[in-house]
Amino acid sequence: MREAPTRLRCEYRDDPLNVDTARPRLSWWLNDPRPAELQTAYQIQAASSATALQAGSADLWDTGHVSSSRTVNVDYQGRPLAVGDRVWWRVRCYDSDGTPSPWSEAARFELGLAESDWRARWVAAPLEGSPVAAVPAPLLFCDFELPAAPRSARLHVAVLGAVRLSLNGRAVTAEAIGTDRDLGCAPYRSYDVTDLLRSGPNRIAALLGDGAWCGHAAGGPRQRGGRRPMLCAELVVDAGSSPPFRLLTGDGWQWRPGWVLQADRDGGDIVDGRQFLSGWDEPGGCSGYPVDLPESGLVRRADPTPEPRVIACHTAPPPAQRRRSPEGRTRLRYDFGRSITGRLRATVRLAPGATLAVRYGLVEPVGDGAVSWSDAEDRYTGRGGEPERFEPGFALHAFRVVELVAEGEPFDVVQLEAVEVGCGAAATASLRCDHRLLEDGFRAAVRTLDQGLLLGPVRGPSGPDRRLQPVDAPAILAGAAAAVDAAAPFGFWAETLSGAGGAVPAASGDAAAGDTALDGWLPCLWLLYRCYDDRRLLDRMYPAVQGHLDRCADRWTGAAAALEVAVPDQLLGTARYAFALSVAARMAGVLGRLADLEAHLASLDRVRGAFRRRFVTAEGLLAGDAQLGYVLALETGLLEGDEVSVALGRIEAQLRRDGFHPALDLRDLGLLLEVLTLSGRVDLAYQALLQTTSPSWMHAVTAGADLLWDAAGGVPGRLAAAGMAGWLQRFLLGIELDDDLTPERNAYRRVRVQPRPPLGRAFPAGAPVRDIAGHLDTVHGRFEVAWRITAEAFELDVLVPGNAGARVVLPDGSDRLVPAGRHHFAVPLSGLSPAVAPAADIPVLREVSGGR
Structure with a gap:
């Protein structure tokens, strides 16, 4: 084989520092451009240092020549690994003639902490807000000494809330990291902080904000996750001595009030610059009070999701408006000309004690261009004198227009930038097209997924669109798999949703309710297998799948007989239950559980028969005549014979009646187009796709919008983005998963x-x-x-x-x-x-x- 393998990954990630399994899975890309070339064998070497690996000393693992064409999720089977062990590995492949390739470049991974490995305690300040009011974000810090400059150092951090970390005055993370209240665990991240430490005195410091844990989240009240933010951290330093030096949160840590009076991702930041304490994060920079040592009751788990990152900084244009109100306030409005997720960075000159408020708004891309202002704003109180820089450290906003409102004189804007933040997931697709609208739409979809998939907000107004709703997850994952690298974050989400014990939320799976958590969770498991070959996740989650189906069966039986449940809800719930059964049957087949496969197919036959008796008229119409009902019935194969053509006819009639605008939520538009396409009505799919008036995907794109959102329907833009990216990739460009479910053909093999x-x-x-x-x-x-x-x-x-x-x-x-x-x-x-x-x-x- 001529070229060395590339894109070496461990657990779908590049060189991860916190792998949470003792048998991580390794993957690589074959790198041979010759026609019809195959991998017939591989050899993996793993060593405890890069030097040893380079010298050919594979002291951890050497597979030798392994006859296999597998390149995805090969289990590590070398020497047992302990917490903190570091592994450097490489691979070479053998072609169809048995010729080996050169060795790949070395990749690495490190074993993270399991819950039983944590020694650190949770720490917090004795400050609690209320459901309506915040308290100042505390400063947490601890001084320590190192006998020598470190050879290596790792910092493991779990936070309930949001935190900005520093070591010796230098930032550990570029953005605040935080925890969503609905994960059911405390995710932790790991950092290589070797270059931030030094021999002698050091200080670790944290500015601890409410974040989505106890601040506003999803448009609701505060404190739905907890009453105050908490931090848990372990610093492990190899300074040449044995055992390694460890610094743990707990006794010896101190706190003091900070100058950030509100640190709320959705509600905005309030900062009093007069209280800023210079040098507080340097060794000996300030003193404080002993921290509290609360308990969280949550399991700490390694977080594989990409970290938020700054994508770009956009310099503000000249203000579109400048006016002074009778109350003495100066108002400046700036239009950046594009939708941005992030925050404003402002260098301004203010009068002592004067307050600057920053409002954020989005512009309706078509129509009269009215600004939709967010109910969240950032506020800064100045020290006065020299120019001061204000940049919120915790809030995230979706905006195109900002308005600065300042009290008193002088007020001068020295510099203004929009800081654009994304989720950090790598783009995995491209599309070039001679139809400008479709090319722009795909680009906008990928950008929307990057900014909205993991961060949360994709619109200005607070609301449920700021979080990943489980019912939306399959549509988002299906589209994300066609545009961004989503394997690790969605796998993590699927596992955390199921809970530590493999149970599913009690409220999930109500066949009459339809939009429930497990309507999204179960198909996501299947998509993770189909797109990323994650069979291990199927194995681990299958008992929870069975439990979910049992509850669905009980609730479906009751809902079908309940007169108080509306017929459309019964119909949609039954269709979704049938879809769950069909997905579970395929899972059982892949896992070799033949008895379960037969049982699921028998249940599916019963549900299909019940559906047709209850909801299909003699003319082949569905009760309620809802477009979504026809779409789901066709997708799940609930109709037979002429009923299929009748359903397609009704969808066509409804589309023509409504000017080819869908009579369903934009979250389901991708499903509608898929059903039309697979049913041979590509013409209808194109006509619905290319509509440019609301509601449609292209409504905003026609006006040059580079983010997708639908304020009128309250639908998260990432749903439209996922549906658009998925259909364009699968059916316009034409790259789809093969129907063959065998391991040799799965996951785009x-x-x-x-x-x-x-x-x-x-x-x-x-x-x-x-x-x-x-x-x-x-x-x-x-x-x-x-x-x-x-x-x-x-x-x-x-x-x-x-x-x-x-x-x-x-x-x-x-x-x-x-x-x-x-x-x-x-x-x-x-x-x-x-x-x-x-x-x-x-x-x-x-x-x-x-x-x-």
Whole structure:
């Protein structure tokens, strides 16, 4: 094999510092551009130091020659690892001739702390706010001495609230890190802080804010997670002595009130610059009072989610408005020209004791351009004199327009920047298109997912769209898998939602209620297996799946007989229960639980029969005639024979009646387009996709919006983003998961390449899209697809990565299995009828070796 493997990862992450399993899984990409090349074997070496590995001394693990084509989630099976152990590893692959590749570059991982390994205690200040009012964010700190400069140092941090950490006055994290109140655990992160420590006196310091734990969250009252924020941290330093030096939160830590009077992610920051204490985070910088030592009752778990990061800083344009009110307040309004998630950084000159308020607003992208102002704002009280810089440390806002309101004179703006913050997940896809609206829409979708997938807020007004709602998770994950690297964060979310004991929330799975937590949790487990080959998660969570289905069965039986439950709710709940059964049946099949597979399929048959008796009329219509009901019934296979065509006819009639605007939430628009596409009505899917008036995905894109949101419907923009990214990737570009569930084909090891170009009599004005190109990075490598419609033919180019394959399906219905390499196909348009090619007149499928 000519080239060394690339993209070495452990538990779906690059060089993680807090792996929480003693048998982590390793993955890599094959790196061989030769056609039809496969991996026939691999060899992994692991060592306790980079030097040893480079010298070929694999003191932890050497697999030797292993005959296998597997490159994803290979279990570490070397010497048993202990907490804090560091492992450097590399891999080489053998090609179909048995020739080994060069060794890869070294990657590494470190074993983190299990709950039983923690020695640190939770610490907090004796300050508690109320459900309506905050208290100042406390400063927590501890001094310590090191006998020598550290060889290495790791800081493990769990927080209930939000925290900004520093060592010797230097920031540990670029952004505040925090905990959502609904995780049911205390996630912790790990940092390499070797360069922040020094021989002699040191100080670790934390500015501890309420965050979403005890501040405002999801538009509700404060303190729904806890009454005050808490911190738990362990610093482990190798300074050349044995055992390593450890500094733990607990006795010896101190606190004092800070100058941040409110530190609230959703509610905004309030800062009194007059109380700022310079040098407080340096050794000996200030003194304080003993901390409290509360108990949290939560398990600490390694957090694999990407950290928030600053994407860009945008310099403010000249103010669009400047006016002075009769009360003596100066108002300046700035329009940054694009939607931003983040905060404002302002350098201003204020009168002593004067207050600056920063308001944030979004602009409706079409219509009269009215500003929708957030109910959260940041406030700063100045010291006066020299210019002062104010940048909120905890709040996150979605905005395009800001308004500065200042009291008194002088008031001068020296510098103003919008700090744009993203979730840190790597983009995994691209799309280039000759239809500008679709290309802009995909770009906006990816940007919306980056800013809204993990951070929470994607709009200005506080509300439930600031958090990941479990019922929305499958739609978001399906789209995220087509655009960003979502395996680690969604796997973590799926496990934490189930609880430490593998139980599911008691309120979940009500068949009559429909939108419940487990309606999202169960299909997410399946998507994580299908997209990322996470079989271990299926194994671990399967007992909880069984428990969920048992509760669903009981509630579905009761709901179906309850007269007080509305028929539409019964119908939607029954359809979702059937979908859960179908997903569980596939899980059981993959896990080899054949008795469960048969039981789930038998239950599905009973539910399907009950559904048709209860909700399908003699004419094939559904009770309630709701568009979402038809979509779910078609998706889950609840209809038979002519009922399918009747359902499609009703959806078409409803779309035409409403000008091709969906009669369902935008969260379900992706599902609608998928059902239409897979049912052969690509024409209807395109017409709904390309609508530019509300409600539609393209409503905002037409006006140049680079974030997607729907204020009128209150629908989170990330739902629209996920649906749009998913459909464009799967059906426009044409890269889909293969239907084969065997391990050798799963998780994009073999893909289905089937673009749905706008061809046929349904497009009398011609194809609205004629030229597409893009890629998708998967756990098995990068797939590239490009297609175009010329005057003579439909042409398709496909790049399949090494060790993978593809089933290519062309518009005439012909298909072919192709191995790794570049492939070019062409179908003459003359061979296609206005609709589809007749079965007896299939045009010749041509492949040109070596591509174009």
